[in-house]
Amino acid sequence: MRLEDVTRQIVLRDAPPLQILKGISIEIEAGDRVSIVGRSGSGKSTLLNILGLVDSPSTGRMSFDDRPVQLMRAKDRDRLRGSSVGFIFQQFNLIDGLTATENVAMPLTYSGDSTFWRRHDLAREMLHRVGLGHRLDSPVSTLSGGEQQRVAIARSLVRSPRLILADEPTGALDIDTGESVMRLLDETATEIGAALVVITHDQAVAQRARSRYQLDAGVLTPATAAAQAAS
Template sequence: MTDAPVELVRLSGVGRTVLLPDDEDLTILSGVDLVVHGGDHIGIVGRSGTGKTTLLNMLGLLDRPTHGTMEWAGRDVRRLSGRATAHIRGREIGFVFQQFNLLPGLSALENVIAPLMYASGREFWSRRRIAAEMLERVGLAERLDSRPQHLSGGEQQRVAIARALVRSPRVVLADEPTGALDVETGAQVMTLLDDVSRDSGAALITITHDPGVAAIARRRYRLEHGALHPLEAAA
């Protein structure tokens, strides 16, 4: 008998409203319901202006809902201190962005080592080996010493994936991860991201405007009018 997947994140009736300069309220999200378990791959698709970035910021604990409840591993995020929130964000969440956000003066290996500088104990002292193994896992064992400007777009995104996963996060948030790549390279990167996340047991949440990118997910939603609407399950 296999163990039930662990619930990591739960959003119940979550909304986000901001006050505009003219004192009008702007509702960006309203009534968002979502449960994320370990090993999930969730694709969220939506047009520009539908609140994708706002939702990503809440899932990444960069922002908090103005109404509704959000729980992280059973803990109400409203009750978390700033220090506890920062710890979860740094240790439990990995981010993959469209523009890679690699440090140009550092090699691929040094970019992946960077998150491990905040680790402790064996993880800190073994940071070089851990980073090298993660780069090997994404197919860049021969590119450890290459700087971003000497890597292709697909290789740069692989470095970004290695960096996001090097501390074995429980949730990986991918924000338009293929937006700067051609179609073929983007498909390869999404397959890699899905495979590596699944192997590590992390939940992968991909937020995109591209239905083709979302299609690889095992659960898919459309963000529209401030709420999530389930889409037909991927085959």
């Protein structure tokens, strides 16, 4: 994924446009480990949505595998997102009333190939990989916070995405569980060769990444440069 001088603004009635992202440039290669730290209101969610092909830049250039994303038709962009991007949300976004296996299998429901018929087997395999082989048929409402997070991770990885976007993945967890989840996420991403981008406010989580950035008022800066500017 490559962003070049990307901006995102919202047009307001009877007021100047609200500039959320300002000249964002970042390149994410296969296997990269990237963290982006920012306070509430800094534009983290907007940047996450653009990286995840949910939203589009107002200006600038964006490409995936050297393919200009902005020139894609909406259905092609949606197909690319479904096959290549995995999301892990802070609040898990699991579906109550479904089991762990059913939740993990959900992204495969819309597959147009043989994975549709194998979706439950693939979901069970992924749950075993994240240490939940004993919880396959458990309703997610009966799982602990750490177990629910593992289900969310399994769901994001079941299609072997090339880019994993984790939004505050430890925000709802205690320190020990959060450390375990990050270790699991990194190990599993390594197994499938995916790039991992973590959006967080936790410096301890951010320090795990090889490439670290600071997002402040819509401006993205390498963490070392941001620290030098602050000093």
